[in-house]
Amino acid sequence: MIKKLSLLLLIAMLAVVAVACGSNNEKEESGPKKESAKSEEITVKHQLGETKVKTNPEKVVVFDMGTLDTLDKLGVEVAAVPHDGLPEYLSKYEGTTENAGGLKEPDFEKINEIAPDLILISGRQSDAYEELSKIAPTVYVGVDTTKYMESFEENVTLLGKIFGKEKEAAKEFASVEENITALKEKAPTDKKGLIILASGGKVSAYGPDSRFGIIHDVFGVPAVDDKLEVSTHGQSISFEYIAEKDPDYLFVVDRDAVAGDGAAAKKTVENDIVKNTKAYKEGNIVYLDPNYWYLSGGGLESVDSMVKEVSEGIK
Incomplete structure (x- = not known):
């Protein structure tokens, strides 16, 4: 009887030691891996x-x-x-x-x-x-506007990698690309557009490779003037210039709506001179949301919204 009890006690002690060792090994194995993932x-x-x-x-x-x-x-x-x-x-x-x-x-x-x-x-x-x-x-x-989509994708991919959101980032970017493809198929190649920024009663124009040039470079709307100065503030123009170029589409970003005294672009742009253009006569003056275009371009939501706005604006 004493021998049996001694044997049972020995088995129990060995079991406790085995569990403890297993627990320690598990901690040693999982600990460094978890820490490595956090501090890469x-x-x-x-x-x-x-x-x-x-x-x-x-x-x-x-x-x-x-x-x-x-x-x-x-x-x-x-x-x-x-x-x-x-x-x-x-x-x-x-x-x-x-x-x-x-x-x-x-x-x-x-x-x-x-x-x-x-x-x-x-x-x-x-x-x-x-x-x-x-x-x-x-x-x-x-975002590098001279290679907008490449730069945009690089940023989204980088952010996904930094914050452990690679799959989510890739999925969201793919969705934006899909909408862009649909827009490019819809964009009329026989009609040309002009992009302007309205601010304080004055206007400046943007062409390919500019901060708003995604309309031409990516969305597929031909530029009415592909020789515009590329700069952050755009090329200063007159309303006579708009009439002379006579665009089929006039895309307008209202800076005053987000960085001035309130929306004023419609009053500034739709004057007697601009009313003689095809864009005005055919109802193709497209007012773009400056929250997306002026303040936050290059984001997953902003770019997708930009695509939708242009898609809805062209016929």
Whole structure:
């Protein structure tokens, strides 16, 4: 009887030791793998340099509105954005994030206080790149309008990789591409368009490779003038120029609606001179939402909305 009890006790002790060892081994195996996934480091080459970035950053400061748009679509939380200049459809971030300062004047003190893991910027913050890089890894994610779709896809893919959303990013981008294909098939090649920005009673024009040139370069609407100056502010033009070029379609971005005293483009554009154009006579003056076109181009939602607006505007 004593021998039996001793044998049972020995078996029980061995079982406890085996379970404990198995538990420790499991922790040792799963621990490092889990930690590795959290702290993977990638090197990002961008327009302003090369930056080492850790994936799945917890605190992110975003200055580029197109990027904020994409992160919103992918369900990624951000710590801070500039509250001034937010597109209306992203206005919720004013109440859910810290204010990172102005689009051209970052609040360095606030950003230092936040101690972010990553800062994402574009053209308006280029001059502050070095200063921001001293605070945290900083990456330029502005869209290159001379190769819009390639640049747009690169940014979406990069964001998907950084935040562990590769599949979601690829799926959303594919959906945008599908809508673009449908638009290109619909766009009339025998009718030409002109893109203008209306601001303070004046107008400037944009052609291929410009910030709004996606209409010509990607959507397939031929330009009425392919020699327009390519610049951020466009080429200053007169209403007589519009009448002279006589576009079939006139695409209008109203800057005043988002950065002025309110929508005023219709009153500015539809004057006696422009009323003589084919675009006016045929009802083809298309007013584009400046929230997407002026504030946040290059985002998953903004580009898709831009496609839909042009698709609905052409006949």
